[in-house]
Amino acid sequence: MKASVVSSVGGGFDVQDIELDKPMGCEVLIDVKASGLCHSDLTLARAGIGYAPPVVLGHEVAGVVIALGEEASEFNPGDHVVASLIQFCGRCVQCLSGHTHACLQPEATLREDTEPARLRSSGGRVINQGFGLGGFAAQVLAHENQIARVPKALPFAQAALLGCGVLTGAGAVLNTAGVRHGETVIIIGAGGVGLSGIGGAQLAGASRIIAIDVADGKLERARRFGATDVINSRERDPVQAVRALLPGGADYVFDFVGVRAVIEQGLQMLAKGGGLYLVGIGDGATSVELHALSLQLNQNRIETVYMGSSNLKRDIPFYAEMALAGRFNLAELVSREIALSQINDGFESLKDGAIARVVITDFVN
Ligand SMILES: [Zn+2]
Ligand SMILES: [Zn+2]
The missing domain is CATH 3.40.50.720 (NAD(P)-binding Rossmann-like Domain)
Structure with a gap:
């Protein structure tokens, strides 16, 4: 699949053909339709903090479920979903107290080191997956805890922004x-x-x-x-x-x-x-x-x-409903739609005060 990879610190984003593993356990495979450009991805890519290159960043994703791991029970193929960078286990005392944003075991949504990596280069080298998502790609493989269902009436470009900026x-x-x-x-x-x-x-x-x-x-x-x-x-x-x-x-x-x-x-x-x-x-x-x-x-x-102390399972569908009801101005947040290959230019355009958010909606070019 096509993905925009950060191969070196400060080296910017570069489209490559990479390999994505099959879903296992509670994972969901998403055909990405929209992926938002959030400034923190640019900060991570420039400073080399958080994830060592090579890495696929991108953490505001909307798309359609196309396949499920054998233990994934919450979604069905064809569901429209939003994936978020909030990682939570659902079992720790913070999660059980309703504070999923403060989960004590956020790595629970990632694969173990002993399991195959989700992303690899065509030559077999492991590629890191930012925030358990790697949203600057044609497909995303993520744990079902990081995903919420949204109504099909909501345009994908708007839905993507629910994953980070709106939350x-x-x-x-x-x-x-x-x-x-x-x-x-x-x-x-x-x-x-x-x-x-x-x-x-x-x-x-x-x-x-x-x-x-x-x-x-x-x-x-x-x-x-x-x-x-x-x-x-x-x-x-x-x-x-x-x-x-x-x-x-x-x-x-x-x-x-x-x-x-x-x-x-x-x-x-x-x-x-x-x-x-x-x-x-x-x-x-x-x-x-x-x-x-x-x-x-x-x-x-x-x-x-x-992360706005958010519970993504509750809040993403809520904002989606409010947007569709005309009570939350989501449409005007999408200032510009770009292709995957235009990420560097897209981040540059975020400096323009007239631009609220830039969203990738073309994953072919
Ligand atoms: Zn963000
Ligand atoms: Zn937890």
């Missing part, structure tokens, strides 16, 4: 923070994941959803996702602008950027008892100083967000 953005608001109707929400950074956060705040029934970004085009689009107010932080001081709209501050601030100045501004936007949620991680080296007493007096909390 993270909307889940931060709905699951991690648990925003309730009538509360006030600020979203800093209106890119693809931040837009999903806005959609999540709308589903939660937030009374005010204030989007902050540096590009007017992104802020206009944020309104179409449900933002009630927008602030261009390049033109106005965002803390003062928030205080003009919400004199007491906001109940929740979600930072999708992850740089020091933004985190510090986010803290200054909080109402008494409000929480700051760190979703974006910037370049991975951001640090901030905290004033413990003022945080305590204002009863504020800071929480990190991992």
Whole structure:
């Protein structure tokens, strides 16, 4: 099958013909119809962290089930599914407590070292499979725990985005923070994941959803996702602008950027008892100083967000239904569709503020 392989650190993505093993155990073979470009794949490919090359990355996948391992019982051939990077065992104390995103044995969805590798080069060399998926490929072989069924009416390009970006953005608001109707929400950074956060705040029934970004085009689009107010932080001081709209501050601030100045501004936007949620991680080296007493007096909390605290079996079908019902703007997240061979160019185009998400939908070219 065709796959886009990272063969060396910083060497970019390159289409090759590689071998995929047959499904065994609880595995599901998926004919991939759409695969989203998420920025973390570019970070992994450039920095060589997480997976040693050669590796097939890609962790937002939608497609059709074509074959099953002998113990896979949840799906049938022909099912439309979304595969996600969340790996969980279903048996540990975190999973049994409902926290599958914090599973203690995420490697349970992978093959043992003693078993044949899922991916190999045509010469027989083992190729690593990113996140148990390897989504930048014509087919994906994954454990059924990492897969959720979606309605056939949902276009594949939209469905793919449910695997990571939507789970993270909307889940931060709905699951991690648990925003309730009538509360006030600020979203800093209106890119693809931040837009999903806005959609999540709308589903939660937030009374005010204030989007902050540096590009007017992104802020206009944020309104179409449900933002009630927008602030261009390049033109106005965002803390003062928030205080003009919400004199007491906001109940929740979600930072999708992850740089020091933004985190510090986010803290200054909080109402008494409000929480700051760190979703974006910037370049991975951001640090901030905290004033413990003022945080305590204002009863504020800071929480990190991992995969929107999502349960993919519950949340992926939920967002799919909300999109089909017109209650969640998924269609406009897909800015551009490309071929497998255009990944490098596709990642380059993510720098353009007009682009929310780029999705591979052509696996022949
Ligand atoms: Zn991702
Ligand atoms: Zn577990």
